[in-house]
Amino acid sequence: MSTFDPAACAELIEAMTATSLAAADAIRRLHGQGSVRIKADGSPVTAADEAAEAVIRDGLAHLAPALPVISEEQAERAKPAITSASVILVDPVDGTREYIAGRDEYTINIAVVSDGAPILGVITAPALGLIWRGVVGRGAERLEFSSRQTSPPHAIRTRPRPEGDLLVMVSRSHLDARTEKYLKGLPRARRIPCGSSLKFCRLAEGAADLYPRLGPTRDWDVAAGHAILAAAGGAVIASDGTSLIYGSPALRIPAFVAWGDPAAATPIGG
Numbered sequence: 001m002s003t004f005d006p007a008a009c010a011e012l013i014e015a016m017t018a019t020s021l022a023a024a025d026a027i028r029r030l031h032g033q034g035s036v037r038i039k040a041d042g043s044p045v046t047a048a049d050e051a052a053e054a055v056i057r058d059g060l061a062h063l064a065p066a067l068p069v070i071s072e073e074q075a076e077r078a079k080p081a082i083t084s085a086s087v088i089l090v091d092p093v094d095g096t097r098e099y100i101a102g103r104d105e106y107t108i109n110i111a112v113v114s115d116g117a118p119i120l121g122v123i124t125a126p127a128l129g130l131i132w133r134g135v136v137g138r139g140a141e142r143l144e145f146s147s148r149q150t151s152p153p154h155a156i157r158t159r160p161r162p163e164g165d166l167l168v169m170v171s172r173s174h175l176d177a178r179t180e181k182y183l184k185g186l187p188r189a190r191r192i193p194c195g196s197s198l199k200f201c202r203l204a205e206g207a208a209d210l211y212p213r214l215g216p217t218r219d220w221d222v223a224a225g226h227a228i229l230a231a232a233g234g235a236v237i238a239s240d241g242t243s244l245i246y247g248s249p250a251l252r253i254p255a256f257v258a259w260g261d262p263a264a265a266t267p268i269g270g
Helices: 007-028 048-065 072-077 096-101 177-184 199-203 219-231
Strands: 069-071 084-096 105-115 119-124 130-135 139-146 155-156 166-171 188-192 208-215 235-237 255-261
Touching: 007 105, 007 130, 007 139, 048 072, 048 084, 048 105, 069 072, 069 219, 072 084, 072 208, 084 096, 084 219, 096 119, 096 155, 096 177, 105 219, 119 199, 119 219, 130 219, 139 219, 166 177, 166 199, 177 208, 188 199, 199 208, 199 219, 199 255, 219 235, 219 255
Parallel strands: 069 084, 166 188, 166 208
Antiparallel strands: 084 105, 105 119, 119 130, 130 139, 139 155, 208 255, 235 255
16 A cells, blocks of 8 residues: 555545545434434444444445455444554544534544555545545645535645744643643644644644644544645654554554644654
């Protein structure tokens, strides 16, 4: 997967975009319907999560049958075994709490990870009519959509760290004590609360500078945003400054810091 030629990457990302749009249709059809179930880890799941996941898994089975797919709701039902160096990670509704609350800040995340690193990502925001996507080393772009019709893609790029106020994306629903302490130590930081992987997208398009998440999260929450941000010129690092590694047995990312300007990416306390 990591050596795909540009034509193959372009074909794959277009097909994954179409799959995400089909999932967006499924989510919109179920908006406001069905009950909310609380999973063993305390997080909520709705009929929209499960319907979107079914659409995506079916689409990926036809699109890339040789690649294992690990998706959030499936992983709750049965612990996935990672048997390949390359895998597709799926979060069918990232920001389920925002979806339940009636906010627009939820997304569909699809990523390809190879040898522990994300190489391709697609993030679709059904309520916003926006798609962000990218291939590491080949650039990132944003599209608008209505139903399944998309606009021509617009190339996006991160911005250098500003000399003035630092625009910091923070989680609306998961702002933990360690992240709060880190934020208080940043000079001239202006917070922008936001749900889901939209935080990565805002950095990738140059609308913000930093997104710290110093509490644990899962691989499927981060991989697509990581790929898009890296493709747009940014960087995502572990809190100690090392690279994030995807595909651990727990499928868990302990902590990370995402920067639009890779020159600003330093370890916590560094």
